[in-house]
Amino acid sequence: MEFQLLTNSPVNDADILILPVPWEKTVCYKHGTALAPAAILEVTDQLEYYEEDIAWSPMKYMQVCVLESVAPHKDEIQFHANLINIVNKLPTDNLFIALGGEHSITPSLIKGRMPKNGSVIYLDAHADLRQSYQGSEYSHACAAYQILSQEHSLIMVGIRSVFEPEVQYLSEITTFMDRGLNIEQVIKCINELTGPVWLTIDMDVFDPALVPGVGTPQPGGINWYQCLDILEAVFFNKNIELYGMDIVELIPEPSHVSETIAAKLMQKAISFWGKAKGFDHRKQNGSQIIMDNK
Numbered sequence: 001m002e003f004q005l006l007t008n009s010p011v012n013d014a015d016i017l018i019l020p021v022p023w024e025k026t027v028c029y030k031h032g033t034a035l036a037p038a039a040i041l042e043v044t045d046q047l048e049y050y051e052e053d054i055a056w057s058p059m060k061y062m063q064v065c066v067l068e069s070v071a072p073h074k075d076e077i078q079f080h081a082n083l084i085n086i087v088n089k090l091p092t093d094n095l096f097i098a099l100g101g102e103h104s105i106t107p108s109l110i111k112g113r114m115p116k117n118g119s120v121i122y123l124d125a126h127a128d129l130r131q132s133y134q135g136s137e138y139s140h141a142c143a144a145y146q147i148l149s150q151e152h153s154l155i156m157v158g159i160r161s162v163f164e165p166e167v168q169y170l171s172e173i174t175t176f177m178d179r180g181l182n183i184e185q186v187i188k189c190i191n192e193l194t195g196p197v198w199l200t201i202d203m204d205v206f207d208p209a210l211v212p213g214v215g216t217p218q219p220g221g222i223n224w225y226q227c228l229d230i231l232e233a234v235f236f237n238k239n240i241e242l243y244g245m246d247i248v249e250l251i252p253e254p255s256h257v258s259e260t261i262a263a264k265l266m267q268k269a270i271s272f273w274g275k276a277k278g279f280d281h282r283k284q285n286g287s288q289i290i291m292d293n294k
């Protein structure tokens with residue numbers, strides 16, 4: 001698979017690593033998230049190379065590699081062990097973006113890639129703080145609890161569906177409930193972060209009128225520009241080290257709007273990261289140039 005139909009660079013040369021993780025095991029309502037990585041990458045073909053917010057063409061300056069998809073496994077414990085092992089061996093001097101699959105992949109991605117005592121910015125409609133769900137502690141409903149168990153702190157944004165016993169945890173972590181969300185306060189909180197950071201975006205954080213293609217939709221939700229404001233705050237904070245991000249819980253749908261939003265979100269992340277790292281002042285040796293010279 002490719003990003004914007006660009007030839008994949010060797011893993012060690014790539015500035016951007018994209019890992020498809022089509023894992024779907026514990027979803028409880030609508031199915032299809034295993035199809036999301038391929039659907040998101042397919043619609044990247046419809047995006048312009050030029051990114052209008054920063055006003056540059058990031059792929060003229062950066063090389064991209066879409067890695068081989070992580071294979072599913074009938075045993076979920078084995079699957080997560082494989083996933084941790086795969087991401088642990090990848091080079092770290094890059095922007096790492098995993099495409100889910102369900103939200104249960106996030107704790108394993110973090111475990112394989114980020115040192116302890118980091119901060120995880122968690123955009124989601126649901127609190128995901130159950131200790132186990134339907135017999136599995138690897139359920140997508142437990143992802144945030146697993147992250148807490150790994151000794152990371154959480155900043156949760158967009159929450160609007162909570163199981164009563166989760167309330168106790170929510171009160172102990174930084175939580176921005178969806179109703180009355182003050183995006184300036186979220187940005188202030190992100191600006192104050194230091195050290196290791198991970199960004200996880202459950203696509204159900206968006207208004208389902210905007211992104212209907214999710215497994216467990218909830219009314220309310222953030223809009224496109226609020227999400228971009230959060231993204232900018234993360235990528236332009238020079239006091240953090242971003243170990244990676246993931247986009248999860250998308251289900252491709254007939255209009256392709258949901259997967260287009262996920263694809264453009266990925267492009268914005270690449271653009272903001274590249275700009276913050278000063279790639280726009282480097283030699284033009286990116287995937288787009290390599291392709292044009294072929």
Ligand SMILES: [Mn+2]
Pocket residue numbers: 103124125126128140143202249
């Ligand atoms: Mn979630």
